[in-house]
Amino acid sequence: MLIKKPSDIRPSEITSHDNYLNRREFIRAGAIAGGSLLASSALGAVIPEGQLAKLEGVRASAFSTGESPNSYDDITTYNNYYEFGTGKGDPVVYARDFEPRPWTIRVEGHAEKTGTFDLDDFVKPFDLEERIYRMRCVEAWSMVIPWVGISLAEVVKHLQPTSKAKYVAFETLNDPDRMPGLRRRVLDWPYREGLTIAEATNPLPILAVGLYGEVLPNQNGAPIRLVVPWKYGFKGIKSIVTIRFTERMPKTSWNMSQPREYGFYANVNPEVNHPRWSQARERRIGASVFATKQPTLMFNGYGDEVAHLYDGLDLRRNF
């Protein structure tokens, strides 16, 4: 594995992220303490809130929404993560034994700082922030999620892309021994996503390493995943192993699979329907069955922060 240490790690940051290393210990302790509870639970696989390592030194973010977050259960049992099955309830079951350590991130392409970095070294130079974001899935449901993560813009600046870098591409781990869903060719693996450099250096996107103040559960993309709150959820690539700075627009999984239905930009846009359904309204997961669907907001309500990125771009063509 790895091994390159960024030179600007502050000692205070090393201790503040120490807990981050102890994930397995917490899971084991939790599994023992809550053994009977887990065995009797309907899903039999949820690691309950309070049983993954708590992240320390997390500061609140001005970008957080004031809306109430979804429950930990909603967020960790209703997932899209095809490497662990295509059903919403599959990832919580089939990712349970996934071991997201040791983990390295490979940085490639047009940047000054390329190479293979141990994840803990990769994360350490940056402040951990809680960002409570509205998340909107292309399937017309939504949640409010209290992520913990590091600013993608800070990461990109730190890696020093060259003037040739116009896009940032991301790839998920592609290891069928650890991710059983990869044996089925439902997508052209590995899962891929990408952003323009302007999008990646906007203050909103984060690389999330936690949820509800704790280490990220496997089914949500442990150990590190992308969160881009003004785009449909499929842009939020999970379990990232590669970050590549490219000159050309990178290929992205859903666009490769169904180009007429999923574009590169994937901005939340109530005015542009999916070819098979409307995007005008959304169902908030966890809301009462009697609740009416709520209107979807342009850019998922983050227009003030991001609309300028698309000045002059036809958003119907560039969906």
Ligand code: MTE
């Ligand atoms: N990342 C990978 N590697 N594989 C996937 O199947 N699904 C995407 C995205 N990231 C997916 C992925 C989709 S369609 C959505 S809606 C979000 O993850 C769901 O994230 P969540 O389960 O944490 O809510």
